[in-house]
Every structure is written in structure tokens, then in C-alpha cells.
Amino acid sequence: MTLHGIHVIDTGFVRPRFDAAYLIVHDGGGAFIDCGTNHSVPRLLEALGDAGMDASQVDWLILTHVHLDHAGGAGELMAHLPNARLVVHPRGARHMIDPSQLWAGAMAVYGEDVMEKAYGRLRPVSAERVVEAPDGHIVDLRGRRLRCLDTPGHARHHLAVYDEQANVCFTGDTFGLSYREFDTAQGLFILPTTTPVQFDPEALHASIERLLALKPEAMYLTHFGRVENVERLAGKLHEMIDAMVAIALEAEDSPGRHAQLVLALTGLYATRTAEHGWHGNRDELMHWLGTDIELNAQGLGVWLDRGRKA
Structure with a gap:
């Protein structure tokens, strides 16, 4: 479903309905928001064709932040967009011009074969x-104002995009993760992401409130899609951030801290999804959330090691 000229693109990263990019079409021009990986570029170009556009009509690629599931394909995509400019938080710009540090950091974690x-x-x-x-900062899409908002908490180089005409926000990872596999009669399930290395709970709380103060019709999440009833979801995010911080503080001095964090986060998500009316078992929970649990535990650990600062 396309609303306000906004097209949801499944980038194909990891699994279906996991990682989204967006195409805004207005007055014969286009703007992509986030782009997935190099492997996502054919899907983005196909989405242009489906929208009746060609690559020369794209004016902008806007990145919410430079984590690779959002921005890894930026250089490859820009090579196909002759008239586009790339918009990024000032802290992230150097990583787009010279991505070697991004590559080296990720390769140290995953290895070259996995990265490729x-x-x-x-x-x-x-x-x-x-x-x-x-x-x-205002990105002008042929008269349609896209306002960039500094929204730290997940990363210091994170911005959200407020589409003034549509009254919606493109939130990257600031407004959490909501996977369709956890939808129930109670609505959408949502949880924060504390992926390493710049988690800052106070800043994340403030960024969520800043977006909520705009009274948007909907949020467009990278993981995944358009979500409505944003006040309820924001309340759930605030509760979960506090619960995850409490878990981190309890595990702070544990000799097996990471394992304790993984176990406690798994228990927290199992409890909250059950309360939400999701009837999957523990194996199914780990299938859908196992990677997030591992990354969230790592991010909480980094936060503790940094003296509970971003």
C-alpha cells in the first residue's frame, strides 16, 4: 500500500520484512530514505520502475545513520543515480566519503567472507x-519539505526525517523494531535496539519524545514498515528501555555478564511477547529475535563499560 507517495521497499537483507528502505515520489522527483546493502540496489531500482520513474529523477538519498543495514549500499546506489545527492548526519559524512573505517570495524566482528x-x-x-x-536541515524534494532531526540514543550520528506534507517520520532505529511476525489482535509489538556501540538510554528516551511531539500520523521504521498508534508504541518503548537498562545494571558486576544479559533479555522478550498475545515457543522467539538479543546484549555491555555513557 502506497500512501502520500511513499513506497515501502523490502531490501531483502537477512529475511523478508526485516529491513526496509523508502522511496518518496513527489512532483516528478524522488528521494530514497536508507538503502540497505549493495545487494539491495537492484530492488531499489526496480521500485523506481514500479513507481514509473527512472534513476535520473531521483534527487536525494537520505541516510538515517551509517550502520551497514541502512547505508551499506549507499555508494553503489549513488553510482546509479546521476543527479542525486546524499544527505547524512554530520558525524556520518566522512564514513560515506571514505568507508574504510566502517568496513574494517564490521569485518573485525564478522570476518571478510561474511562481510562480502x-x-x-x-x-x-x-x-x-x-x-x-x-x-x-530541510531537504527540498521539489517543494516537499523533509526535515532532518538529530535523534541520538541508538547512535550519535542518527537523524530522523519528518515529512511535513505527509505528517510522518522516518525513524531509522530510533523508534525501535517491530517485526510483523509478532503482530497479534493487540496490534504491533515493538522493542528498542541497543546495538553497539553508542547506546544512550537518556538520549533515546528524549529522541522518542521529540518525534512524538510532532504528533505524526505514522512512523516508518527500517525494521519494519509503517506503524501507527504511535503514542501507545512510544509508551512500550520507554518501558522496555527502562527494563533493559535494569537488566544491564543487575548484570554489571557478574563474571559471566554477557551470558547473563542474553538470558535475561530472552526472558524479558518472552514475557512481553506472551503478554502481547503471541503464542510462539522459545525456539520460535530465538529464530526471530536471536540476532537482536545478541546485539542488544553486546550494546548494553559496551554501555556499561563506558561508564553508562554513550
Whole structure:
């Protein structure tokens, strides 16, 4: 379903309905928001064709942040968009111009074989095509104002995009994760992401409230899709952030801290999904959330090691 000229694109990363990019079409022009990986680029170009557009009509690629599931394919996509400029938080711009540090950091975690298979080799973007977007920066899509908002908490280089015409926000990872596999009669299930390495609970609480204050009709999450009833979801996010912080603090001095964090987060999500009316078993929970549990535990550990600072 396309609303307000906004097209949801499944990038194909990891599994169906896991990782989204967006195409906004307005007055003959287009703007992508996030782009997935190199392997996602054919899907984004196909979405352009489905929208009746060609690559020359795309004016902008806007990145919410430079984590590779959001921005890994930026250089490859920009090579196909002759007239587009790339918009990114000032803290992230250098990583788009020279992605070697991004690659090295991720390769240290995953290894070169996994990196090549999951993301593809990162391609730089020419500096003259990169636009830094400080807080409040307006991207003009042929008269349609897309306002960039500094929204730290998940990452210090994170921005959200407020589409003033549609009254919706593109939230990257600031407004959490909501997988369709957990939808029930009670609605959508949502949880925060504390992926390493810049989790900051106070900043994340504040960023969620900042987005909520806009009174948007909906949020567009990278993971995954359009979500409505945003006040209820924001309340759930706040509760879960506090619960996850409490788990981290309880495990802080444990000799087996990471294992304790993984176990406690698994228990927390099992309890909350059951309360939400989801009837899957523990194996199914781990199938859908196992990677998130591992990354969230790592991120909480980094936060503790940094003295509970971002």
C-alpha cells in the first residue's frame, strides 16, 4: 500500500520484512530514505520502475545513520543515480566519503567472507555529492519539505526525517523494531535496539519524545514498515528501555555478564511477547529475535563499560 507517495521497499537483507528502505515520489522527483546493502540496489531500482520513474529523477538519498543495514549500499546506489545527492548526519559524512573505517570495524566482528556475502564491498561517495544535515536541515524534494532531526540514543550520528506534507517520520532505529511476525489482535509489538556501540538510554528516551511531539500520523521504521498508534508504541518503548537498562545494571558486576544479559533479555522478550498475545515457543522467539538479543546484549555491555555513557 502506497500512501502520500511513499513506497515501502523490502531490501531483502537477512529475511523478508526485516529491513526496509523508502522511496518518496513527489512532483516528478524522488528521494530514497536508507538503502540497505549493495545487494539491495537492484530492488531499489526496480521500485523506481514500479513507481514509473527512472534513476535520473531521483534527487536525494537520505541516510538515517551509517550502520551497514541502512547505508551499506549507499555508494553503489549513488553510482546509479546521476543527479542525486546524499544527505547524512554530520558525524556520518566522512564514513560515506571514505568507508574504510566502517568496513574494517564490521569485518573485525564478522570476518571478510561474511562481510562480502552479507553486504558487498563498500563503495565511496564523492565528497561533492555529500550534504551534511545538522539538526533542522530541510531537504527540498521539489517543494516537499523533509526535515532532518538529530535523534541520538541508538547512535550519535542518527537523524530522523519528518515529512511535513505527509505528517510522518522516518525513524531509522530510533523508534525501535517491530517485526510483523509478532503482530497479534493487540496490534504491533515493538522493542528498542541497543546495538553497539553508542547506546544512550537518556538520549533515546528524549529522541522518542521529540518525534512524538510532532504528533505524526505514522512512523516508518527500517525494521519494519509503517506503524501507527504511535503514542501507545512510544509508551512500550520507554518501558522496555527502562527494563533493559535494569537488566544491564543487575548484570554489571557478574563474571559471566554477557551470558547473563542474553538470558535475561530472552526472558524479558518472552514475557512481553506472551503478554502481547503471541503464542510462539522459545525456539520460535530465538529464530526471530536471536540476532537482536545478541546485539542488544553486546550494546548494553559496551554501555556499561563506558561508564553508562554513550
